[in-house]
Each structure stands twice: as structure tokens, then as C-alpha cells.
Amino acid sequence: MELKEQIRTLKEVAAKVKRNKNVSEEATKQALIMPFIQALGYNVFDLDEVEPEFGAGVGTKEKVDYAVKRGGQPIMLIECKSCNDDISGCEKSLYAQLYKYFAANTGAKFAVLTNGIRYKFYTDLDKDNILDDKPFFEFDINESTELTEVLKFHNDHFDPEVIIGGAKTRRRINEIKAILDKEFTTGPSPAFVKVLASQMDLSGPVTQSKTKVLADAVRAALEEFIKDKIQEGTPEQKVSKGEPAEDTGGKVNVSGPRSEQLKFWQQLKDYASKKEPGLRLRTPRPQHWFDVAIGRSDCNVALTLYTQGNKVGCELYIPDSKKLYKELFSRKADIEKVLNLSGLLDWQELPGKKASRIRVFSAFRFSDSATWAGAFDWLITTCSNFKKVFGKG
Numbered sequence: 001m002e003l004k005e006q007i008r009t010l011k012e013v014a015a016k017v018k019r020n021k022n023v024s025e026e027a028t029k030q031a032l033i034m035p036f037i038q039a040l041g042y043n044v045f046d047l048d049e050v051e052p053e054f055g056a057g058v059g060t061k062e063k064v065d066y067a068v069k070r071g072g073q074p075i076m077l078i079e080c081k082s083c084n085d086d087i088s089g090c091e092k093s094l095y096a097q098l099y100k101y102f103a104a105n106t107g108a109k110f111a112v113l114t115n116g117i118r119y120k121f122y123t124d125l126d127k128d129n130i131l132d133d134k135p136f137f138e139f140d141i142n143e144s145t146e147l148t149e150v151l152k153f154h155n156d157h158f159d160p161e162v163i164i165g166g167a168k169t170r171r172r173i174n175e176i177k178a179i180l181d182k183e184f185t186t187g188p189s190p191a192f193v194k195v196l197a198s199q200m201d202l203s204g205p206v207t208q209s210k211t212k213v214l215a216d217a218v219r220a221a222l223e224e225f226i227k228d229k230i231q232e233g234t235p236e237q238k239v240s241k242g243e244p245a246e247d248t249g250g251k252v253n254v255s256g257p258r259s260e261q262l263k264f265w266q267q268l269k270d271y272a273s274k275k276e277p278g279l280r281l282r283t284p285r286p287q288h289w290f291d292v293a294i295g296r297s298d299c300n301v302a303l304t305l306y307t308q309g310n311k312v313g314c315e316l317y318i319p320d321s322k323k324l325y326k327e328l329f330s331r332k333a334d335i336e337k338v339l340n341l342s343g344l345l346d347w348q349e350l351p352g353k354k355a356s357r358i359r360v361f362s363a364f365r366f367s368d369s370a371t372w373a374g375a376f377d378w379l380i381t382t383c384s385n386f387k388k389v390f391g392k393g
Helices: 003-017 025-039 092-103 160-185 190-197 208-232 235-240 256-275 322-329 332-338 369-390
Strands: 050-054 064-070 073-080 110-114 118-122 137-140 289-292 300-306 311-318 346-348 356-363
Touching: 003 025, 025 064, 025 073, 050 073, 073 092, 092 110, 160 256, 190 208, 256 300, 256 369, 300 369, 311 322, 311 369, 322 332, 322 356, 332 369, 356 369
Parallel strands: 073 110
Antiparallel strands: 050 064, 064 073, 110 118, 118 137, 289 300, 300 311, 311 356, 346 356
16 A cells, blocks of 8 residues: 555544544554554564664663664654644653653654654754754644655655755755745845845846835735736646646655665666676665675675765674674674775774674765776675675674
């Protein structure tokens, strides 16, 4: 079932659940929130993907309701309220738990406050590891029909770089909308009139008296502009008139950075099938990493692509075993020698987190596809060596 259909079903369930004015937070979780997490492609019955009552070791018995994970590492924290609770405000008391655990350096870059109907997504745009006071995105199952932003959090499409980039853009959009709203409701300010006047064919400088005269014309022009746009109609109205409108059907249109990432991994897979077929790379996804199984359950190899940083990486990712990391670290010199990477491996125990990693990078110019073959050779060779050394469980 596509996400659009799943959201429509949740909307129907929510209408029934809200009839009970005393519905509990636990009932809201079972009826609405867990199905929503499941709709995003995460198995709510697998603790490696969704861990309820998640604690971050911050010296308190209090826990956040859910931690959504990838590779055993938290990527999103979720704090739940009853579906009858009003979470429309931005009071910090509403998301105190999220604020606390986000600051505890759990590794999650996103936090969600929800009552099962409205979902408020937060991150740390203002200061690292400090949850922003305002959400960068809100979603309401009763009101929202556009699922593009929600789909970015789906397990098949999750890419922190893409989401953070979109969050920064969304913040600017909201700021601009607030400015425009003020200009519309309180009348155009002199500064706004001057900006428009600078684009007009006026004789002489824009004086204060001219600005006052133009203010009425700007106000009238804004009103007419809005009326014209309303009359043009929404995409749905255009369809009724026989005009085409885009319908994604709940699927992500892969474009921009993710399209380039997918292209890179597809070409790597084709390249590896000829040069190192033993790697048996899976079908690539439009994201900045590419997991490679090495025949053991306590760790895996992940290939990484940084389009902005112009580098590729290869890492051993250990989701939940400090014992394994320490055992490997005790043989650091021998491992680096066998890999021919003495002094180049970045050993990260990640104190305070369950996960650990051992990684190395290689520079290349992503914008120059002629350099991709060299990156493919390095990734394939390094990945094969990692698999030989670390795959002996």
C-alpha cells in the first residue's frame, strides 16, 4: 500500500479514536503513531529499527517514547501525546523530553513531537546538538495532501543531508512568508515600496513623497495579484478544466543530489560486477551511503559519498558492540598494516553512543565524471580488503 493510501486510512482511524474524549497516550500510540512509523518503512516490532521507551543515559529514569533507527543507530526521536492533546503551540514544555535527549548526543539528527494527528519535526539548525525552539516542518494527517516532505523520512529515502538542506530552505521560506504576510496585513512598508519602485520606470529618485503616493498603488496591485492567482485555480481545479496536473502517487521523484547519488552507486555496482563480482552489491538507493554485507551480524561495511565534500569513504560500522570495537582497536597496528592504511584509518569509538566506526576517505572531484572510475577502483579495493579483514567473525 502506498503512503498516500496509508495516510488516508490513518485519517479515518483518527476520526474514530478522537470520539473518545478520554483516549490515552498509550492508545494513541497503538492506533495512530505506530502505524505511521510503520508506513514510513520501519518495522515497529524490530528493536533494531524502532526502540520504545528509549533511554540515552543522561542520568534519569525518564525516557523518550520511540527511537527510530538505521543500522542500530538512532536517527529520529519521537515524543508522543494523546490525540486529544493540543500541540499547536511551541511551548518548550511540550517537547522537554526531546530537548533533553537531543542534547544528550544520541546521534539522532531529528526529533518529532506528535499527538498521532499532527507531527512536528525538529532539528538543530541554530546550534549543534541543541534542539531548535521551532519545528522546521509540520504535518497533519487531516490537512496535508502533499507528501513529498514526509517521504524524505521514509526508510527507503532517508538522507540527512537532503533533509537538513531542505530544512534550511524551508526556514528561509517561512521567514519570507512572514515578511509578506506583514506587508499584506499592515500595508506595504516604505522599504518594500522602495524595492518595487527600484524596478519601475520612474523619473528621478524615489523620494519620501513618491513612496507615500506609490504605497496605495502597491497595495492595490497586491490585492489584484492575489485575486488573479485565486481565479487561475489550484492544480486540482486545472484538472477539472482539462489541464494536466502532476500526481506523484505517494512516490518520491528522485532529483537533485539524490539523483546524482543514485547514478553514482548504479555505476559503481555495474563497475564492481565486472571487476570484483564477489562483492555482490545490492540494488542501490538514492542516498549518500551504500551498505555492504560482510557475513556477520554485529557489523557491516558502509561505502559513503560526499558530493559537497568531494570525497568517498569506506567504513566498518559497529551498531551496538563496544566490546568488538575495543577488540579490534587492540589490534590497530596489525589491522592497518594488513589493509595498507597505516596512520590513515579514523578510529571512532563514539563515547556516549552505542555505535562505533572505523573509516577512511579518498578525495575525488564529484563534478568531474572522468574521476569516477578512480573513485570506483578505490571503493572496490578498500571494500574488498575491509571484507577480508573484518568479515572473519
